[in-house]
Amino acid sequence: GAVVSQHPSWVICKSGTSVKIECRSLDFQATTMFWYRQFPKQSLMLMATSNEGSKATYEQGVEKDKFLINHASLTLSTLTVTSAHPEDSSFYICSARGRLAFHEQFFGPGTRLTVL
């Protein structure tokens, strides 16, 4: 399958700071990228969908001013958690889908964010 990377794999930050997470599709062009959040022992919660070159579409209840998503190229999307608070601590996972196999969605390894 295709490879999706995320960086960093884990990050600890102080409350009030901003954190940027990168998601890259390494061997295919990702026309659509997704950002998920996952709490322990729970399923994936979709936060937003982004198509290359256009604004992200956020799911209901997700603050778009807090979770800034940029999908500037066909291989890179970034999620910035602004003014992070302890309740933002979670496992953030991105996934990517290519132009041809739209039913195949490949996930990154995830980023564990801890806000102190």
Added chain:
Amino acid sequence: QKEVEQDPGPLSVPEGAIVSLNCTYSNSAFQYFMWYRQYSRKGPELLMYTYSSGNKEDGRFTAQVDKSSKYISLFIRDSQPSDSATYLCSSFTGGGNKLTFGTGTQLKVEL
């Protein structure tokens, strides 16, 4: 009612057992059905996908979809300790953007 329902487990089986993991769904528009495996603290890995009803086999894994009963299954033959993970079923209409996930079933294969 959630669109995709999955028993969270945990499910514990001895090594070598046949494992049956199941999901039900409610949206008749779903056309694609996927199974993902997620190890602890890792992202999900696509195991198999099936289009519409029918079976699909890949090594020790068999995915089965019965659209008449809205039932999705994953069978694992000769289970190994390395199969211990959380298995997520998901569905996709094909026309929209989003995958809809079940809650995941935690599987433990014991020696």
